[in-house]
Amino acid sequence: MTIKIAILGLGTVGQGVYETLLSHGQYISEKLGTDTELVGVLVNDSSKQRNLPNNIPITTNYHDILSKDVDVIIEATVGDHPAFEYLSQAIEKGIHVITANKAMFARYGKKLKEKATKNQVHIGYEATTASGTPILRTLKQLLQVNQIEKMEAILNGTSNYILTEMTMNHTSFEDALEQAQEKGYAEANPSNDVDGHDAFYKSMILSELVYGQQPNWEYVYREGIREISNDQIQHAAQRGQKIKHIATVEMRNGEVAASIQPMQINDEHPLYSVDGVNNGITVHTDILGTFTLTGPGAGKLPTASAVIEDLVYVFHKEVKLEKQFI
Ligand SMILES: NC(=O)C1=CN([C@@H]2O[C@H](COP(=O)(O)OP(=O)(O)OC[C@H]3O[C@@H](n4cnc5c(N)ncnc54)[C@H](OP(=O)(O)O)[C@@H]3O)[C@@H](O)[C@H]2O)C=CC1
Numbered sequence: 001m002t003i004k005i006a007i008l009g010l011g012t013v014g015q016g017v018y019e020t021l022l023s024h025g026q027y028i029s030e031k032l033g034t035d036t037e038l039v040g041v042l043v044n045d046s047s048k049q050r051n052l053p054n055n056i057p058i059t060t061n062y063h064d065i066l067s068k069d070v071d072v073i074i075e076a077t078v079g080d081h082p083a084f085e086y087l088s089q090a091i092e093k094g095i096h097v098i099t100a101n102k103a104m105f106a107r108y109g110k111k112l113k114e115k116a117t118k119n120q121v122h123i124g125y126e127a128t129t130a131s132g133t134p135i136l137r138t139l140k141q142l143l144q145v146n147q148i149e150k151m152e153a154i155l156n157g158t159s160n161y162i163l164t165e166m167t168m169n170h171t172s173f174e175d176a177l178e179q180a181q182e183k184g185y186a187e188a189n190p191s192n193d194v195d196g197h198d199a200f201y202k203s204m205i206l207s208e209l210v211y212g213q214q215p216n217w218e219y220v221y222r223e224g225i226r227e228i229s230n231d232q233i234q235h236a237a238q239r240g241q242k243i244k245h246i247a248t249v250e251m252r253n254g255e256v257a258a259s260i261q262p263m264q265i266n267d268e269h270p271l272y273s274v275d276g277v278n279n280g281i282t283v284h285t286d287i288l289g290t291f292t293l294t295g296p297g298a299g300k301l302p303t304a305s306a307v308i309e310d311l312v313y314v315f316h317k318e319v320k321l322e323k324q325f326i
């Protein structure tokens with residue numbers, strides 16, 4: 001049996017997934033014991049020039065995708081809608097889904113997971129949080145007994161890239177943001193990055209995964225990095241500190257609390273040396289103690305890496321459907 005794949009969205013992430021299927025196709029087939037085939041790609045704008053061979057059908061009509069005999073849909077579009085409806089329909093048809101869309105998943109992840117369980121399909125969403133750095137499955141599968149008391153994290157690659165450029169190279173905020181956009185780190189609407197929305201969505205996904213619940217969104221303090229000046233960064237540097245954009249999610253008196261804001265930290269903080277586009281998460285647990293995971297937090301190939309690893313996980317011969325996917 002050949003595994004038939006469709007991709008929704010062919011921007012930075014979708015293109016990266018296509019290129020990785022091509023570059024690592026043989027290795028993926030060996031792992032899965034079967035071939036994979038890209039049977040369709042959904043885009044928004046049919047007039048755009050695409051970097052795809054002619055034999056891969058591109059459509060702007062989702063029904064063209066659903067009418068094919070698809071085994072898994074990889075979703076890399078932008079925003080809540082119609083992504084949520086697309087994935088709901090796929091799941092109801094018994095199609096596995098993998099998503100990179102954290103805005104949609106923060107809001108609708110719980111519903112989609114419930115639907116997936118009901119329809120006995122998997123949802124992969126490692127790419128939604130910290131791109132390819134394997135945070136979600138590490139937390140879910142390797143810490144089954146430890147209680148996670150608190151997480152502190154740098155979750156937006158664009159903001160960390162901008163702050164690092166401003167700190168190390170005295171680059172202006174505007175120039176650093178432009179660089180992040182050119183490198184494919186920033187969202188289509190970069191306000192998502194620099195005003196803290198993106199880190200907020202990722203924090204909510206982490207909260208749901210670790211604590212099984214999210215705080216009331218209205219009570220989460222969210223502040224981005226837009227107002228931070230080069231002067232503030234240099235003053236902090238003179239005191240041996242860096243300004244980092246940090247999300248905190250913790251269990252307080254039986255309730256989850258979260259905040260997302262710029263903070264000044266010194267070199268004793270585990271996130272001090274997480275620079276550039278990297279993300280990092282420091283996890284405080286009751287048995288293991290404190291540990292930090294760090295790695296690339298945005299970009300074409302790091303994000304494709306998470307999607308492809310989810311793909312292999314979903315279809316790996318030894319994975320049984322009754323095992324709960326993250
Ligand atoms: N860039 C990154 O580093 C990361 C991004 N993500 C997430 O992955 C998703 C994709 O990001 P990215 O690739 O950077 O975004 P891009 O803006 O580069 O690409 C988005 C793609 O989605 C398509 N699209 C948008 N709306 C629709 C729609 N309604 N129907 C069909 N196609 C649609 C666009 O079509 P068209 O080409 O026709 O305009 C485009 O191909 C986002 O949700 C983002 O938050 C997650 C991790 C990292």
Ligand SMILES: N[C@@H](CC=O)C(=O)O
Pocket residue numbers: 128130131155156157158159185186187193198297298299
């Ligand atoms: N725009 C996001 C992309 C990855 O999630 C970021 O910069 O972190």
